[in-house]
Amino acid sequence: MTVKSKVVLLSVLIASSLAVVFFLLLFQRVNAFLRENALQEAARLRSAFQFLLAEEKERFENHLPDYSMWTELGERAVVERDEDWIEENLEPWVREQFGYSVLLVTESGEIITSSPNWPLRSGEFPPSSLSGAVFLRSGEELWMVVTAPVTNDEGDKEYGAFLSFAKPIDAELLEAWSQILGCDIVDVSSGVLPPEWSELPSYWQHKSAFTKEGYLYVSFEVVGEPGELLKKFLLRRRYEIPLQVSRWAGNVLLCLGVGFGLLLFLLNYVFERVVLHPLRALYRASEQVASGEYSLQLPVGRNDEIGLLSVHFARMVEALSEREKELQREKKKAERLAQIDPLVGIPNRRYLEDRLKELIEDKVPFSLVFVDLDKFKKLTIF
Structure with a gap:
C-alpha cells in the first residue's frame, strides 16, 4: 500500500470516527427530544380528555x-x-x-x-x-x-x-370528543383493539403513551371507588413531529455527508501538495542517485521537516558525487599502475594482453613483434 493510500485511509478513518461520534450524539439528542416532546404531547392530550370528561360531569351535575x-x-x-x-x-x-x-x-x-x-x-x-x-x-x-x-x-x-x-359515556359522546380533540378514541377495556389498530405491538397494554408510524397513542383510565378500574380508553392522534425531525435529520446528514466529503477532498489535496509531492521528488531523486546521476532539483526552500530532509539529502548527494569522482580518479590511477611495470616504468605484459584483447574484439588488423634484449635490466629509461 502506498503512502498516499495509507494517508487517505487514515483520513477516512478519522473522518468516519468523528462522523460516528457526531451521529451518535445527534441520535441521542434527537431521541431525547422526541421522547420529551411525545410525553408533553401525551400529557396535553390526556389533560384535554380529562377536561372534557370533567366538563361533561359538571354539566351533568348542574342539571x-x-x-x-x-x-x-x-x-x-x-x-x-x-x-x-x-x-x-x-x-x-x-x-x-x-x-x-x-x-x-x-x-x-x-x-x-x-x-x-x-x-x-x-x-x-x-x-x-x-x-x-x-x-x-x-x-x-x-x-x-x-x-x-x-x-x-x-x-x-x-x-x-x-x-x-x-x-x-357512549359512542356518540366519544365521537363528539374525537372531533373536539382531533383524535380517535376507542374503548379498550376488554383488551381487544379495533381491526384497523390490530398491528399495534403488544406493549400497548402496558404503556401510558407511545408513538408508532406517525401516530401518538395515549391511554386514559377512568377509576372508580375504591380504586377500581372502570374503563380504559386509547386515544390516537396524528403525530407529525417525528416526520419533521426525520426530514430535518435527513437534511443534516446530507449536509454532513457533503461536508465530510469536502473535508476529505481538502485533506487529500493538502496532503498531496504539502507532503506527497515533495516526498515523490525525493523518491525520484533517490532513483537518479541510484542510477549515478547527481544533478538534482530538490525542494530545499521549505521551512519544515521535509525541507530539512531535502537539505540533508542534497548534502548527501553532493558528498556522494565527490566520493564518486574520487573513486573514479583512484580507479583510473589503479588501472594505470596495474599496466605499468614499477621497475622500468613501461607497459607490462598485462597491458599487452588487455590491448591485444581489445584489438581482437574490435577486429582491428595488427602485427605483433617480439624483441629480445640482452642485459635489459642495465638499461635506464627516462
Whole structure:
C-alpha cells in the first residue's frame, strides 16, 4: 500500500470516527427530544380528555338541582304519586329531552319511577354520589350517576326521597370528543383493539403513551371507588413531529455527508501538495542517485521537516558525487599502475594482453613483434 493510500485511509478513518461520534450524539439528542416532546404531547392530550370528561360531569351535575330542588316534584310525584305529572315532567320526559335515565326512590327503597335502562339495581345508588356525580360501570358501559334528596324550592324541606340521573359515556359522546380533540378514541377495556389498530405491538397494554408510524397513542383510565378500574380508553392522534425531525435529520446528514466529503477532498489535496509531492521528488531523486546521476532539483526552500530532509539529502548527494569522482580518479590511477611495470616504468605484459584483447574484439588488423634484449635490466629509461 502506498503512502498516499495509507494517508487517505487514515483520513477516512478519522473522518468516519468523528462522523460516528457526531451521529451518535445527534441520535441521542434527537431521541431525547422526541421522547420529551411525545410525553408533553401525551400529557396535553390526556389533560384535554380529562377536561372534557370533567366538563361533561359538571354539566351533568348542574342539571339535577333544577329537578331535585322543586316543590312541585316533591308534592306531585313523591307525596301524591301523580303518574300523569311524572310522565309529563320526569320520566320519560327527561330521558327523551336530555338522554338521562331517571330514578325516583323513597328513603325506604320504594321506587316511584325508573327508566327502563337504569344502569343500577332497583333502588341502588352510591352514598358518595350525594356530593356529586360518580362514574359507575354497568355491563360494558360506563355511566355517570348523580343523586340528590328531593326538597322544596328553597331547599329547607325534604320529602324523604332521592332523585338520580344517569348518563352513559357512549359512542356518540366519544365521537363528539374525537372531533373536539382531533383524535380517535376507542374503548379498550376488554383488551381487544379495533381491526384497523390490530398491528399495534403488544406493549400497548402496558404503556401510558407511545408513538408508532406517525401516530401518538395515549391511554386514559377512568377509576372508580375504591380504586377500581372502570374503563380504559386509547386515544390516537396524528403525530407529525417525528416526520419533521426525520426530514430535518435527513437534511443534516446530507449536509454532513457533503461536508465530510469536502473535508476529505481538502485533506487529500493538502496532503498531496504539502507532503506527497515533495516526498515523490525525493523518491525520484533517490532513483537518479541510484542510477549515478547527481544533478538534482530538490525542494530545499521549505521551512519544515521535509525541507530539512531535502537539505540533508542534497548534502548527501553532493558528498556522494565527490566520493564518486574520487573513486573514479583512484580507479583510473589503479588501472594505470596495474599496466605499468614499477621497475622500468613501461607497459607490462598485462597491458599487452588487455590491448591485444581489445584489438581482437574490435577486429582491428595488427602485427605483433617480439624483441629480445640482452642485459635489459642495465638499461635506464627516462
